[in-house]
Amino acid sequence: MKSIYDLTYEQLIAWTEVVAWKKYQAKQLFQWLYCHRVNSFEAMSDISIEKRAFLVDNFALKTVSLVTKQMSKDGTRKYLLKMADGALVECVLMVYDYGKTICVSSQVGCNMGCVFCASGLLKKQRDLTAGEMVQQVLFVQKELDEVNERVSHIVIMGSGEPFDNYDNVMDFTRIVNHDLGLAIGARHITISTCGIVPMIRRFADEEVQYNLAISLHAPNDELRSKLMPINKAYPLHELMDAIKYYAEKNNRRITFEYILLEGVNDSDKCVKQLAELIRGLNAYINLIPYNHVDENGFKKVDYRHAMTFYDALCKAHVKCTLRQEHGADIDAACGQLRAKHERKQ
Ligand code: SAH
Numbered sequence: 001m002k003s004i005y006d007l008t009y010e011q012l013i014a015w016t017e018v019v020a021w022k023k024y025q026a027k028q029l030f031q032w033l034y035c036h037r038v039n040s041f042e043a044m045s046d047i048s049i050e051k052r053a054f055l056v057d058n059f060a061l062k063t064v065s066l067v068t069k070q071m072s073k074d075g076t077r078k079y080l081l082k083m084a085d086g087a088l089v090e091c092v093l094m095v096y097d098y099g100k101t102i103c104v105s106s107q108v109g110c111n112m113g114c115v116f117c118a119s120g121l122l123k124k125q126r127d128l129t130a131g132e133m134v135q136q137v138l139f140v141q142k143e144l145d146e147v148n149e150r151v152s153h154i155v156i157m158g159s160g161e162p163f164d165n166y167d168n169v170m171d172f173t174r175i176v177n178h179d180l181g182l183a184i185g186a187r188h189i190t191i192s193t194c195g196i197v198p199m200i201r202r203f204a205d206e207e208v209q210y211n212l213a214i215s216l217h218a219p220n221d222e223l224r225s226k227l228m229p230i231n232k233a234y235p236l237h238e239l240m241d242a243i244k245y246y247a248e249k250n251n252r253r254i255t256f257e258y259i260l261l262e263g264v265n266d267s268d269k270c271v272k273q274l275a276e277l278i279r280g281l282n283a284y285i286n287l288i289p290y291n292h293v294d295e296n297g298f299k300k301v302d303y304r305h306a307m308t309f310y311d312a313l314c315k316a317h318v319k320c321t322l323r324q325e326h327g328a329d330i331d332a333a334c335g336q337l338r339a340k341h342e343r344k345q
Helices: 009-018 024-034 049-058 130-145 166-177 197-206 221-227 236-250 268-278 303-315 336-344
Strands: 065-071 077-082 088-096 099-103 153-156 189-193 211-215 254-260 283-289 320-322
Touching: 009 024, 009 166, 077 130, 088 130, 099 130, 130 166, 153 166, 166 189, 166 197, 189 197, 197 211, 197 236, 211 236, 236 254, 254 303, 268 283, 268 303, 283 303, 303 320
Parallel strands: 099 153, 153 189, 189 211, 211 254, 254 283, 283 320
Antiparallel strands: 065 077, 077 088, 088 099
16 A cells, blocks of 8 residues: 655655645645654545545555664664564664754665675665655654654665666655755755766756765765666766766756775875866765775774864865764664675564
8 A cells, every 4th residue: 555655745745636625634734744744644634535545545654663673872863664564674863063863764775886885785675655755754754753852854775776766866866855844954855876977967957955965985986886786877077067067057066975994095195196087076074984884894093093084184275074974883874784794584
C-alpha cells in the first residue's frame, strides 16, 4: 500500500480531485501530517469518520520503526530504522549552535563504490521512496517535539547517492520544504553528490535554492578514480564544467567535501592542485575528518596535520572549513551502524 508520506502537496491535491474530495482537504491532511504530526488517520479529528476510514483503506501511515539508537557525548544521535519491507536505514541528528541538522539516507546500500565508505560495503538494494526519507525526518522531529525543539536543517548525506534516486529525492525536498509542512527553508537543505554529471546539470535547471555539495576527495583524476569509481565515468573536467553551469544558473555557493586520508590526499601538491581546480568558483572546501571504517584500511589525518593542510589552503586563497567531528564514538559515518548491525546478525 502506498505511503501517504510519498505524496507532495500537489500530488495530494491531485488525489483529492480524483476521489472527489474538496481541495481544501489536501491542506487539512498535509497539516495533520506535518504540523500536528499525528500517528494515525483516526487522530485527524476534523476529517469525517467515513473519510478517515477511506484514508486507512488507501494509504499506509506509519511504516518505519526504530531498531537501535546511539547517543554520542557531543549530542549526536544516530538512528537505525526499519522500513516496512525490513530494509535497514540510518539517519543522524547533529547539534550545532545554529540549529539541529538531520542527515538523511536516500538509498538502502549504495552502488557508487567509493573505497573509503562503509555504505558501499553493501551494494544498493533499492532506492528509498520520498515517504521513507520524510519519515526519517518525522521520526526524529517527533522525538524533538517532546522537548519543544525542531529539526532546522537537512543534509542528504546519509547512505546512498541522491542523484541516483533523483525523482524521489526531489519529491522529498518538496514535502519537507513546503510551507504547510515542516517548512524547512530551501537554503537549509543540502544535497550531496559524488558527481553524477548529467544529474548535476538537471538539478541546475530546476533553479531551486537548495545547497549543492560535491564529494571531491581528490584534486586530480588519477587519485580520484582510485578512490571514487564515478570519476571514471565523469572525470574532473566534466564535473567542473557541470558545476560551472550550475553556478552560472543559480548563483549559489558550492561546497566541496574533502575527507582527509593520511598519506593519500593530504600532501602539499594536493593543496596546489585543489586551489587550481576551484579557482574562480564561488565555492569553499569542507575538510572532513575521516570516520574509521574497519574494512578498508584508511587512516584519519591527525588534527595537527589537518590544521597544516587547512592553513596551506587558506594561504592559497581557498575558502575552507575544517569540519568538527560528530559522533565518532557512535559509528556515525554513512553505513557504519547498518554494516555493524548486519555483521552481528
Ligand atoms: N553519495 C553522496 C552522499 C552520501 S555520502 C555523496 O557521495 O556525496 C556523504 C559524505 O560522506 C560524502 O562526502 C562521503 O564521501 C562522506 N563519507 C563517506 N564515508 C565516510 C567516512 N568513513 N568518513 C568521513 N566521511 C565519509
